[in-house]
Amino acid sequence: xxxxxxxxxxxxxxxxxxxxxxxxxxxxxxxxxxxxxxxxxxxxxxxxxxxxxxxxxxxxxxxxxxxxxxxxxxxxxxxxxxxxxxxxxxxxxxxxxxxxxxxxxxxxxxxxxxxxxxxxxxxxxxxxxxxxxxxxxxxxxx
Numbered sequence: 001x002x003x004x005x006x007x008x009x010x011x012x013x014x015x016x017x018x019x020x021x022x023x024x025x026x027x028x029x030x031x032x033x034x035x036x037x038x039x040x041x042x043x044x045x046x047x048x049x050x051x052x053x054x055x056x057x058x059x060x061x062x063x064x065x066x067x068x069x070x071x072x073x074x075x076x077x078x079x080x081x082x083x084x085x086x087x088x089x090x091x092x093x094x095x096x097x098x099x100x101x102x103x104x105x106x107x108x109x110x111x112x113x114x115x116x117x118x119x120x121x122x123x124x125x126x127x128x129x130x131x132x133x134x135x136x137x138x139x140x141x142x
Contacts, residue, residue: 008072013128016069019062020120023086026055027116031109052094059087062119073128079119086115 033048063083070080089112096105 008069008128012065012069012073013123013126016062016065017120017123019058019065020116020123023055023058023062024113024116024120026051026058027113030055031113034106034109049097052090052097056087056090056094059083059090063087066119075126079122079126082115082119086112086119089115 030048030051033044033051037044037048063080063086066075066083067080069075070077089108093105093108093112096102096108
């Protein structure tokens with residue numbers, strides 16, 4: 001199926017929205033697990049570490065979908081770039097966590113959350129070319 005400018009498979013944008021929500025929710029789960037671990041529930045460190053792998057996989061899927069949306073739906077390139085940056089941030093986040101470098105790990109977690117939030121917000125507010133045209137006011141000839 002060939003896509004024209006701004007037109008592509010109708011399932012791409014809902015797929016990006018779904019992956020963005022999953023990444024954002026899993027980021028929140030990571031923060032909750034970290035917070036509960038810091039308050040003394042030491043068993044949750046293993047859950048936090050395991051969930052880091054889940055978050056890594058989800059960000060890769062989101063980045064791939066963002067690239068496809070960029071190419072097939074003519075979405076902005078910054079979304080694909082932000083998806084790739086998020087993959088990198090989560091990778092660095094995991095490395096810092098495994099090395100127990102909390103001075104970098106905790107602030108970087110906020111950057112991951114911010115990037116995930118921005119991508120989710122964009123995914124739900126973006127309109128493809130056809131949707132944008134449909135929302136334009138009708139021009140009346142005088």
